[in-house]
Amino acid sequence: QVQLQESGPGLVKPLQTLSLTCTVSGGSISSDSYYWSWIRQPAGKGLEWIGRMSASGTTNYNPSLKSRVTISIDASMKQFSLRLRSVTAADSALYYCAREFQYGQSCYMDVWGKGTSVTVSS
Amino acid sequence: SYELTQPPSVSVSPGQTARITCSGDALPRKYAYWYQQKSGQAPVVVIYDDTKRPPGIPERFSGSNSRTVATLTISGAQVEDEADYYCYSTDSITNHGVFGGGTKLTVL
Numbered sequence: 001q002v003q004l005q006e007s008g009p010g011l012v013k014p015l016q017t018l019s020l021t022c023t024v025s026g027g028s029i030s031s032d033s034y035y036w037s038w039i040r041q042p043a044g045k046g047l048e049w050i051g052r053m054s055a056s057g058t059t060n061y062n063p064s065l066k067s068r069v070t071i072s073i074d075a076s077m078k079q080f081s082l083r084l085r086s087v088t089a090a091d092s093a094l095y096y097c098a099r100e101f102q103y104g105q106s107c108y109m110d111v112w113g114k115g116t117s118v119t120v121s122s
Numbered sequence: 123s124y125e126l127t128q129p130p131s132v133s134v135s136p137g138q139t140a141r142i143t144c145s146g147d148a149l150p151r152k153y154a155y156w157y158q159q160k161s162g163q164a165p166v167v168v169i170y171d172d173t174k175r176p177p178g179i180p181e182r183f184s185g186s187n188s189r190t191v192a193t194l195t196i197s198g199a200q201v202e203d204e205a206d207y208y209c210y211s212t213d214s215i216t217n218h219g220v221f222g223g224g225t226k227l228t229v230l
Contacts, residue, residue, distance in 0.1 A: 037219070047157075047165065047208050049219035060218045063123050096164060100219075106171055107212050107219075108155040112164040 002027035004097050004113035012091075012120050018084040022097030022113060029078045030055045035100040036073060036080040037109060040093040048093075052100050053080060087120045094118075124148060124213040126222035133228040140196040142225045144209030147190055154192030155210040156185060158203075159224075165208065169194060199229045 008020035022036070029036065035052040042048075051061035053071040061069050065084070073080045084091060094117050098109035126146040134140045144154060153172050157165035167176055169185035172192065182197045192211075196203055209222040 039221075046206075046224040047159075047210075047221040049210075049221055052219070060216070062218060063216070105153055107153070107217075108167060108170050108210060109157075109165075110167060110170075110176075112166075114164055 002099060002111050004099065004111060006095060006097050006113045006116035008095075008116060008118070010117055010119060012087055012118060013122050014088055014120055015086055018082070018087050018091060018118055018120070020082045020095055020097075020116060020118070021079050022081070024078045024080070024099075029073065029080065030075050032056070033101060033103055035060075035102055035107075036071070037098045037100045038071060038082045039096045039098055039109070039112075040091075041096070041115075042090075042093040050082065050084075054102075089120050092118060092120045124216075124218075124220050126209050126211060126220050128207075128209060128222040128225045130223070131226045131228065133230075134199050136201055136229055137198050140199045140203070140227055140229070142194045142196075142207050142209075142227065144192045144194075144211075144222050145190055146192075146209075146211055146220075146222075148214040149187055149190050149192055149211060151214045152211045154185065154187050156183075156192075156194045157208045157210060158205045159208065160205045168207075196227075199227070201229050203227060204229045 037052040038050040094115040099111040156169040159165040172187040
């Protein structure tokens with residue numbers, strides 16, 4: 001059974017870069033059936049899709065974050081990462097990594113990590 | 123940018139039917155998905171591909187998609203169904219993902 005685990009600093013200074021890693025266990029990160037995604041949720045608010053990347057390198061990013069976001073995959077380590085540049089307090093949130101199943105018209109997150117909290121503060 | 127619109131809250135008594143709607147212009151062309159998020163937990167998919175229920179999800183959960191409105195129906199809602207529910211879909215042109223704003227379901 002595939003499991004995902006987020007890791008990274010819980011505190012980031014304003015204008016610096018937020019970097020998180022998601023480790024995949026119990027399954028392959030290289031399958032063509034899946035994208036690897038990041039979602040965030042500010043405290044008390046709703047879910048926001050950040051972006052996704054396939055093992056072959058295809059990416060999609062939320063237009064509102066596209067200029068600051070990079071998602072990458074290290075298949076040898078079975079990890080994928082999120083980098084968010086020039087952060088502000090508005091980027092403080094619980095960050096989830098997720099596996100996004102894609103087949104035909106189907107496209108949805110079927111496995112989620114537990115989430116990691118990131119606070120942007122000096 | 124593409125948006126999905128949900129009511130902020132829905133309230134029902136135990137045993138009643140709860141219906142949560144999600145409106146979006148691309149829903150005639152893209153599947154809708156429904157996630158349940160209980161307090162302090164990661165979201166769990168309860169409906170995928172508009173109408174399908176994953177293994178382990180109770181039969182009282184069902185989904186429909188009619189033109190620009192997708193609906194999550196909980197027939198005979200239970201107290202344990204109290205949660206936030208989010209619809210999710212993709213933009214038909216850019217393929218990027220979008221969540222609805224979420225609906226807080228109260229069962230009491």
